[in-house]
Amino acid sequence: MIKRYCSALLMGAVALIHGALVQAGALDDAVRRGVLKVGTTPTYVPFEMTDKQGRIVGFEVDLLHAMSRALGVELELVAVPYTELLSGLMARKFDLIGSGMTVTQERNLKLNFSDSFIVVGQTVLLHPRLAGKVASIEDLDEAGYRIATTEGTTAQAAAQRFLGAARLSSFATPEEGVRQVVSGVADAFIHDAPYNLIAMTRPENQALLALEQPFTYEPLAFGLKKGDYDSLNWINHFLNQVAQDGTYDRLYDKWFKDTDWMAEVD
Structure with a gap:
């Protein structure tokens, strides 16, 4: 009886630990790992692109660097073709998508989006x-x-x-x-x-x-696996913070108003 009771307690503990791991969000995983892995396709000027030294740079990349610093982790950009971003996220090749992705109803059925960080068309x-x-x-x-x-x-x-x-x-x-x-x-x-x-x-x-007049309305956002509401909550608060403290405006001016960076990009 005691043996059976101990076994039940052990199984219950294992189930609780497993449940906690399942519920852990992508950003929790990144903090434990010490690295935030982001899937991106570096062909979208000026959001993510490759400079003459082979580094991935751009407006969205700088936002991701600021996000990583706020998390206290390193940033690792995982370059994949645009058509493989969703499958890569589902396969846990990276924690989130940061690749100039437009929020659409069709995509929103397959993943969760953060608040938009810019609107284009x-x-x-x-x-x-x-x-x-x-x-x-x-x-x-x-x-x-x-x-x-x-x-x-x-x-x-x-x-x-x-x-x-x-x-x-x-x-x-x-x-x-x-x-x-x-x-x-x-x-x-x-x-x-x-x-x-x-x-x-x-x-x-x-x-x-x-x-030059856009004929569509397209908000861009970060994409995460469905159900990862803790990570979404953190990212949305981060976006609000950088909008209020001047970080966003500084990065926007760097990539959309200045042109110095063009000399460093192929």
Whole structure:
């Protein structure tokens, strides 16, 4: 009887420990490990990109560095293709997604999002031959137009939604999509407004035209596994704190108002 009672107590203790581990959030794991692992695709200028030394830098990366310092841990960026971010999170290859990800209803069914840290929208870059012919996204919805987007992004989804009559092609990186327009293979490229604005400043792209008014509303946020409300709570409070103490404004000015960083990026 005593032996059975002790066994029951032991099994109960094991169950409690197991339950505690299951309920531990991603940030709790990061603190225990001493490292915050973040999945990212470093092709989204100026949010995450690779500099000439091979380091991943950018506005969102700087936010993640500030987040790691607040947690008292190191930051480890895990670079994966954009289409593998969700599966990587589910497979616990990293603790959260920090990769310029737009909050959508479809994605929100598969993961939880933090509060948005910035709102962007899709804009259009045009080949010069379309000067005077295209003044809005609606003007591109014709079978004769070839539209380039980046695979797996909300730009691709927006093109499918607004440009059903046009011929759509997707590419692995936004740089490839822009090159399609520069070379004349495509008529237009659709991507987030911050990226397109900066792409227009590059010498090889300066002949392109732009429809600068965004035609979508897209909040960007950090993504975590569903049910990790403790981590979400901490991140949301962190975002509020950096918005209030001037950290966010300082980083925003560095990446969106100054241009010094461009000389360090390929």
